[in-house]
Amino acid sequence: MPQAEALHFTGDPEADAFLAASPLALLIGFVLDQQITVQKAFSSPLELSKRLGGALDATAIAAMDPDALVEAFREKPALHRFPANMARRVQEHCAFLVSDYGGDPAAVWKGARDGAELERRLLELPGIGEMKARTMMGVLAKRLGVRPEGWEAFAPTHESLGDVDSPEALAEYQAAKRARKAAYRAKEST
Numbered sequence: 001m002p003q004a005e006a007l008h009f010t011g012d013p014e015a016d017a018f019l020a021a022s023p024l025a026l027l028i029g030f031v032l033d034q035q036i037t038v039q040k041a042f043s044s045p046l047e048l049s050k051r052l053g054g055a056l057d058a059t060a061i062a063a064m065d066p067d068a069l070v071e072a073f074r075e076k077p078a079l080h081r082f083p084a085n086m087a088r089r090v091q092e093h094c095a096f097l098v099s100d101y102g103g104d105p106a107a108v109w110k111g112a113r114d115g116a117e118l119e120r121r122l123l124e125l126p127g128i129g130e131m132k133a134r135t136m137m138g139v140l141a142k143r144l145g146v147r148p149e150g151w152e153a154f155a156p157t158h159e160s161l162g163d164v165d166s167p168e169a170l171a172e173y174q175a176a177k178r179a180r181k182a183a184y185r186a187k188e189s190t
Helices: 011-023 023-032 036-051 058-063 066-074 083-101 115-123 130-143 167-189
Strands: none
Touching: 011 023, 023 036, 023 083, 036 066, 058 083, 058 130, 066 083, 066 130, 115 130
């Protein structure tokens, strides 16, 4: 399966193309994807790259003055609802990529022997829990052609961002996600 030219997560063609081209942008988008919209989480890496003067680089972000990174996150419009906390998480994430993967974010999935190893690698990343790791597995396999043996056992069984291949599919995914959450809340209240 060829790599997608864009990941249709933002509604902005430039940001969508950046996500497909930059492994670090994709990883940062997943770190930021909490308590804000998918569109905001995944468009913020492109804006961060512009605020930092160009391409995203894990080594450079890890080495930044933490206060300078916080300011980049706080600049209007803020990159996240909680800019200081998320700047810290992104810096921790990048520091881990430097220490464990030589600063190469794609090395997280390159060379993974199988789905179990890829899941383990994803779960080790700061800011990535089980649900995000499964969603990332789906995105990597279905959109970016990263398919280590047995990946299917670690991907979501429900509709996820891995199934989003167009702006229309993003709207369908978000509607399905809202319906799942409503059904879960209804079940919990009974």
